[in-house]
Amino acid sequence: MLQTVQSQHFQALLGRIGTLHLPDGSALQIHIEHLEEQPAAKMRYSERMPFNVELRSLEPTEFVDGLCALELPEIGRVQDIFVSRVPPMGRDPQLGYFHITFN
Template structure:
């Protein structure tokens, strides 16, 4: 399923609140902040352009990283998406900032 995910699947979620289903079964309200295409990372045998999805929690969270689940337009439920936390670096330290890398 993860091989079918493309950057276009996240376009409708940019700046929209949506739930991130955490490994412990809880939900974290997040917002997709940006989608960054990484064409220079494409392997010759791969047709998908690699991309990163940048997320922001809508409230405080202790979640650091793990395999999560997202609901994506046109694809539905996508399981086993690895989400990793990034440092706040000048942003609101009370919120969580995360990334998902699709190669």
């Protein structure tokens, strides 16, 4: 299922609130903040354009990284998306900032 995820699936979610389903079974409300395609990282025979997605939690969280699930338009719930936390770097340190890479 992960190989079918394209950047277009996240386009409709940009600027919106969603729910990230964490590995422990809990749910975290997130804001989908940024999407960036990475053409320089495209493999020669790959169909998918690599891309990155940046998320921000709406509440404080201890979650650092792991395999999560997220609802995507046209696909539904996608499991086993690896989400990793990034430093706040001048942003609100109470919130969680996350990064997803699709190669």
